[in-house]
Amino acid sequence: MLGPDQPVILHLLDIPPAAEALNGVKMELVDAAFPILKGVIATTDVVEACTGVNIAVMVGGFPRKKDGEKRCDVEKCVNLQVPGFSFREACSCKLQASFVVQVLVVANPANTNALILKEFAPSIPEKNITCLTRLDHNRALGQISERLNVQVSDVKNVIIWGNHSSTQYPDVNHATVKTSSGEKPVRELVKDDEWLNAEFITTVQQRGAAIIKARKLSSALSAASSACDHIRDWVLGTPEGTWVSMGCTLMAHTMCHLG
Numbered sequence: 001m002l003g004p005d006q007p008v009i010l011h012l013l014d015i016p017p018a019a020e021a022l023n024g025v026k027m028e029l030v031d032a033a034f035p036i037l038k039g040v041i042a043t044t045d046v047v048e049a050c051t052g053v054n055i056a057v058m059v060g061g062f063p064r065k066k067d068g069e070k071r072c073d074v075e076k077c078v079n080l081q082v083p084g085f086s087f088r089e090a091c092s093c094k095l096q097a098s099f100v101v102q103v104l105v106v107a108n109p110a111n112t113n114a115l116i117l118k119e120f121a122p123s124i125p126e127k128n129i130t131c132l133t134r135l136d137h138n139r140a141l142g143q144i145s146e147r148l149n150v151q152v153s154d155v156k157n158v159i160i161w162g163n164h165s166s167t168q169y170p171d172v173n174h175a176t177v178k179t180s181s182g183e184k185p186v187r188e189l190v191k192d193d194e195w196l197n198a199e200f201i202t203t204v205q206q207r208g209a210a211i212i213k214a215r216k217l218s219s220a221l222s223a224a225s226s227a228c229d230h231i232r233d234w235v236l237g238t239p240e241g242t243w244v245s246m247g248c249t250l251m252a253h254t255m256c257h258l259g
């Protein structure tokens with residue numbers, strides 16, 4: 001997430017009914033013998049979990065089932081206030097003088113949950129609260145790469161506007177592909193505006209539901225990988241001339257250029 005040379009200490013927070021499973025995750029992390037993993041704190045105590053944290057990835061929530069929408073179910077959303085409150089506590093108690101936290105909200109509805117967190121943790125600067133639309137961004141890159149039969153790493157600069165939900169707008173109008181004769185616009189290479197303006201968009205918008213239908217579980221590997229991409233690019237920056245997508249509560253749009 002922060003490169004191969006950056007040691008990390010993981011603080012894992014879960015709710016008390018999940019404490020045993022959480023300990024199982026800790027055992028697996030130890031058994032994986034990751035060279036840069038310098039410690040694991042597995043806890044159900046929000047203050048212990050938040051103390052000294054620099055980067056917080058909020059995945060605590062309940063994935064939707066087949067046919068569900070990523071809407072805000074009040075009872076479930078309120079759950080996110082638990083970590084929200086804990087961050088407020090951790091910050092206001094000045095548990096650590098140099099407490100700087102960058103937050104990525106993953107749990108759905110991700111944009112709404114980021115907004116809730118902003119309200120309940122006012123001591124976290126607004127610009128430090130983001131939510132995950134990078135998965136949608138990566139999905140758009142993947143669709144273009146499959147369509148053109150090119151390496152996904154040669155496709156760049158799609159944009160995800162709006163929420164991490166079926167109302168988002170995946171935009172390829174500035175996207176390019178690296179070719180042997182230089183960078184070319186995606187539209188020029190695809191040569192099929194009908195596909196780009198319809199099926200491509202709905203495929204990206206509905207991809208989460210398609211994965212739930214196929215796996216009977218919500219996306220896991222791609223979500224985790226895009227969360228790592230999000231944090232890495234946020235902290236370390238994107239390559240010159242490249243941008244990525246993320247949800248920000250500060251701005252009315254989801255596209256950030258991180259130089």
Ligand SMILES: NC(=O)C1=CN([C@@H]2O[C@H](COP(=O)(O)OP(=O)(O)OC[C@H]3O[C@@H](n4cnc5c(N)ncnc54)[C@H](O)[C@@H]3O)[C@@H](O)[C@H]2O)C=CC1
Binds near residue numbers: 013018108223
């Ligand atoms: N924004 C995005 O692109 C994506 C978002 N998601 C969302 O991420 C969330 C997590 O998904 P999975 O990891 O598949 O679910 P999961 O059910 O495997 O794990 C969620 C964990 O969160 C814990 N939890 C629930 N409430 C909590 C709270 N208040 N504080 C701390 N921990 C809490 C649960 O006990 C469970 O261990 C879901 O809301 C899912 O919809 C998933 C994929 C992509």
Ligand SMILES: O=C([O-])CC(=O)C(=O)O
Binds near residue numbers: 064108135209212223
């Ligand atoms: O669709 C879901 O519920 C999980 C998710 O956010 C995604 O895969 O995009």
